[in-house]
Each structure stands twice: as structure tokens, then as C-alpha cells.
Amino acid sequence: MIYLTSLVLCTVAYRFSPFHPLAAYPGPILWRSSSMILAIVSSSGYRHLILNDLHKKHGTFVRIGPDVLSVNSSQAISVIYGPKMLKGDAYTSPGRTGDVALFFQQDPTIHAKRKVLWTNALTRSALREYYAPMVKRTDQLVKCVEGRLNQAGEVDLGACIMHWAFDVMGDVIFGGCGNDLELMRDGDPHGLVNIGKKSEAGLDIFGNIPWLMDILWHLSESEALNLRRLQRVCGSMMRTRLRNKNVQQRDFTSYLLEPDIDAGDRPSSSDLELEALVAVQGGNDNPGSQLIMAMFFLIAHQPVLRTLQAKLDAAFPDPTETLDARALAIPYLDAVINETFRLSSPWFLPRVVPPGGVCVNGRSIPKGTIVALASYSQHVSEENFFPDPLSYRPERWLPGGLGPGSILNKSVVTTFTSGPHGCPGRGFAIQQMRHVIARLVLAFDLTLSPSLSPGMFLKGFRNIRSHMFDLPLIVKVVRRRGTSL
Numbered sequence: 001m002i003y004l005t006s007l008v009l010c011t012v013a014y015r016f017s018p019f020h021p022l023a024a025y026p027g028p029i030l031w032r033s034s035s036m037i038l039a040i041v042s043s044s045g046y047r048h049l050i051l052n053d054l055h056k057k058h059g060t061f062v063r064i065g066p067d068v069l070s071v072n073s074s075q076a077i078s079v080i081y082g083p084k085m086l087k088g089d090a091y092t093s094p095g096r097t098g099d100v101a102l103f104f105q106q107d108p109t110i111h112a113k114r115k116v117l118w119t120n121a122l123t124r125s126a127l128r129e130y131y132a133p134m135v136k137r138t139d140q141l142v143k144c145v146e147g148r149l150n151q152a153g154e155v156d157l158g159a160c161i162m163h164w165a166f167d168v169m170g171d172v173i174f175g176g177c178g179n180d181l182e183l184m185r186d187g188d189p190h191g192l193v194n195i196g197k198k199s200e201a202g203l204d205i206f207g208n209i210p211w212l213m214d215i216l217w218h219l220s221e222s223e224a225l226n227l228r229r230l231q232r233v234c235g236s237m238m239r240t241r242l243r244n245k246n247v248q249q250r251d252f253t254s255y256l257l258e259p260d261i262d263a264g265d266r267p268s269s270s271d272l273e274l275e276a277l278v279a280v281q282g283g284n285d286n287p288g289s290q291l292i293m294a295m296f297f298l299i300a301h302q303p304v305l306r307t308l309q310a311k312l313d314a315a316f317p318d319p320t321e322t323l324d325a326r327a328l329a330i331p332y333l334d335a336v337i338n339e340t341f342r343l344s345s346p347w348f349l350p351r352v353v354p355p356g357g358v359c360v361n362g363r364s365i366p367k368g369t370i371v372a373l374a375s376y377s378q379h380v381s382e383e384n385f386f387p388d389p390l391s392y393r394p395e396r397w398l399p400g401g402l403g404p405g406s407i408l409n410k411s412v413v414t415t416f417t418s419g420p421h422g423c424p425g426r427g428f429a430i431q432q433m434r435h436v437i438a439r440l441v442l443a444f445d446l447t448l449s450p451s452l453s454p455g456m457f458l459k460g461f462r463n464i465r466s467h468m469f470d471l472p473l474i475v476k477v478v479r480r481r482g483t484s485l
Ligand code: HEM
Pocket: 102, 103, 104, 115, 118, 278, 279, 282, 283, 284, 286, 287, 290, 345, 347, 349, 414, 415, 416, 417, 420, 421, 422, 423, 424, 425, 426, 428, 429, 430
């Protein structure tokens, strides 16, 4: 006991001492004692706002843990998310089974090989294979929205969108035969959307204290751990898919199974089950959440919604036709999406400094330090977006921006991050977002329920890797004439 107490005291004393390699970096003093403080702050969902305040007070670099630095600088992005940096224990795969799945892979060589498979499954030609099922599901979304309207003509649009996102990934990953889960049809009786969100939040919070995550995982065989439940569901969907040899459409799994990819890394069955977890969760939660934010911003800004509706009406005179992917590359629609990304991706994605250290903004950071960009601070900085960086103004993304003197620094928006660990689903996500926003805006006139104020909704928007919505997005929906699908 005495030994343990002295060990803890010496460790904490060292973290506060001038001999610690990060001693010169400013930051809230108590946070230096333990990563537990960052874990608690992360669990609030308001870490991005708290970090923003800390950067205003302390400057570009803020020490927010014994070995953790938050960096608020556009020049730092290419280093922090560059090829040298590593994924640390925050990305440890559940249970450390040794199975390989892209998101959880920390070894750069194995990660790079697996990334080849993922990239091959998300090329432009692969996206063409996934377009038809996505279009079918989006038509079903329009019917789902109408089918769930209450007597006041209102619906929880957020829930409809998350259920759409889950159903789309079921079709795209497993060719529609991995499961009989139909969330738009049946709702979500097992709470899968919530389980997915809580799993991501768990990874984010315990990623700050990975040893505790390990202990919890091994202590609890039960389904109490959301991540374990999600892993079981996704693993079972993948097993069903692998048993079914007669997949009617080319799906994501068939790309992972391709024998002739030059990666020398054909996934084992247990790898595939873990990849199913990554693909289902990565492929539904982020697109669904970003779509909810996009629709919220549009509906809360009726002039923007009307302008978009007019542009879409002009591009698609017959609103019941299938929306061609190329015709959806409409600058105003993309401006709406980009402005959503800017305001809705307040990530804090940790990377570990490799042996030899790195130099960020002229300062050398020692090996083993955990570094992350304060993305929200970059996304709302006046140096990058001017005027009104905190306001939703899609026009800033169009030629001419917000008028003389306006600033648009696109390169700092890290919604999909970049470098070797950047999101492979970017192209697919943008294709989906263009399609769903266009379909909903062509089909409906939408206003916020009088019971929901924009301020209340935004206050209840938190981020713990996954977007958490404390309030449902309740919307009043009126079908536009001539738009029956
Ligand atoms: C708007 C939608 C999306 C957003 C905002 C988004 C964002 C991101 C971000 C920020 C990361 C880096 C996470 C980290 O380093 O911790 C990431 C990684 C990843 N995303 Fe996405 N994503 C989206 C859609 C998708 C889709 C549709 C898929 C699958 C089809 C996908 C699969 C992945 C995977 C597998 C990784 C891990 C990449 C790696 O480790 O190399 N994402 N995504």
C-alpha cells in the first residue's frame, strides 16, 4: 500500500515538475495530474467549447493532460494528421483479439495494407454499384417521413434519418442479405442507433484512459458494454452475409473478399466481423448525424431553404425522376453541405508522436506525446472564416463569398480529416448527403415544430466522437404538389 501510494505521488509530482518534457506548455494546472480530467471533460460533449476557451486564454498550444497537447493552428494540420504520426492506444481494438480492422489498426504497415482494400471498395465505380440501393432507400425515407407524421403533421425527422442511414448500410455492406433489420419499417426496437452512439462515446472517453477500457472489457462479459453488443450484432450480420453466396448486387463485402487485390492481406472471417462493426457504425452514424445537422440548419434558415428549393426545382423539373448523381453537383447544395460540415465536426482526433519527435509550428514535440487539432476552434476562427464565423451562411462557399474582405480558408475544415488515417468514405458520404437533402427538399415544405426553438436544439447538440442530440428534431412536414414518388 505504502509502495503504491508513493508511486502515485511520485508520478503526479513528476507530471507537475519542470523536468517533464511538456513542462513548458501552458494549460490548466490540474489537468496535468491525470488523463481522467480530459476523460470527464470529453464525456460532457462540450469538450470543443471548453478547449476553445482554453486556447483563447493560453494560445496555440495547450497542455490538457500529462502527455496531451491540444493545438489550434492551421499550419499544424498537415503534421498532426501527416504520414509520420501514429494512432495510439485510444484506437485499441475491443478486447485486443489481434483481429485486424481498419479503424482500430495501430501498426502503420498492416493499416496501409488494409486501407488498400477499403479504398478499392469505395472507388467511383464501386459507388455507382451502391447508388441504386441508396436511391431506393431514400425513396423509402420520403414514405417513412410521411408514414410517421402525427396528427399535427409533425415527425421526428432525426430518427427517420438515422433509421435510413442504418438501412442503407445494411444494403451496401451486406448486399441486403446480412440481416432482417429494417429500421425505417419497424423502428429500432433494439436501440441499435443509440448503442452505436454510446459505443463511439465510450471509445472517445476511455480512449483517454485505455487501461481502464481494457479492465472494463475483460471484467464484463455481459452485453452491458454497448460496444460488445454492437460488435455481436454486426458480426452476426457478416456471418449471415458470408453464408449467402447469392448476393443480388455487388456489395461492400464482395470487394473486401476480392482475391486479386495487390495488398496480400485477405481478411480472415474474424477480421471481416470486426470490419463489419467499423463499416456499419462508421457508415451510418456520421452520415446520419451530418444529415440531421444539414436539415436542421436548412429548416432553421428558411431563406436558405427556399433558395435551395428553387435551385433544385430548376435542376429537376420532374421531381419524381431518379436524381442523377452528376446533376446533383449543384454549387448551392454543396455550399449548404460544406457549411454544415464546418459547424458540425468539432472533432478532437488524437495522434501519437513517433520516435524522433516532430516539429509543429517551429516547436519540437517529444515522442509519445498525444497531439490533436482543436478542429472546432479552427472552424470558427475569424482568421479562417470571416465575417460571422459562428453563423450559418452557406453563401460564404460561393464565388464572391460574403462580400469584399470575406475570408474562406477551406483547407482547415477537417470533417473527414486527412493523411493515412483519413476517412475512406468521404466520396460516398457526399454522394449520400447530396441525394438525401435534394430528395427531402424537393418533396416537402419543412418548418421547425413550434415546440422546438433553434437555440434549444443547438444547445442540446453535443459531440463525444458521435453526435449526441439531447432534443429530437421535430419538424412540420407538408408534401409539395406533384412530388409523389
Ligand atoms: C459525413 C460522413 C462521414 C464523416 C464526417 C466521417 C468522418 C471521419 C473521420 C473524422 C475519420 C477519422 C477518425 C479518426 O481518426 O479517429 C473517419 C475515419 C473513417 N471513416 Fe469516416 N466519415 C464519414 C463517412 C464514412 C462512411 C460512409 C464510411 C464507410 C463507408 C466511413 C468509414 C470510415 C473508416 C473505416 C475510417 C477509419 C479510417 C482509417 O483508420 O484509416 N466513414 N471518418
